[in-house]
Amino acid sequence: MLGVLGTGLGFAAFFALVATVGPARTMLVTYVAPVFALAYGAAFLHEAVTVAAAAGVVLVVAGTRVASRPVPRTGA
Numbered sequence: 001m002l003g004v005l006g007t008g009l010g011f012a013a014f015f016a017l018v019a020t021v022g023p024a025r026t027m028l029v030t031y032v033a034p035v036f037a038l039a040y041g042a043a044f045l046h047e048a049v050t051v052a053a054a055a056g057v058v059l060v061v062a063g064t065r066v067a068s069r070p071v072p073r074t075g076a
Contacts, residue, residue, distance in 0.1 A: 031064050 017026045035057050051075040 025068055027067055028064050031060055031067075035060055
């Protein structure tokens with residue numbers, strides 16, 4: 001029951017997000033997942049955050065930001 005409930009709520013939230021912001025912007029959340037994995041690993045498992053990992057976080061966040069910008073429309 002817990003799996004069905006959690007999965008059902010997850011899908012409901014996912015489809016609500018698709019309806020609100022569109023599928024392209026919704027899929028950007030998959031790029032941010034490693035950032036949270038790194039943060040949770042450092043906070044709860046006391047894993048080391050290296051310079052390379054921090055640089056990766058900066059690149060992921062910057063790339064996600066660039067990809068989520070609205071596309072300018074040309075008036076023709």
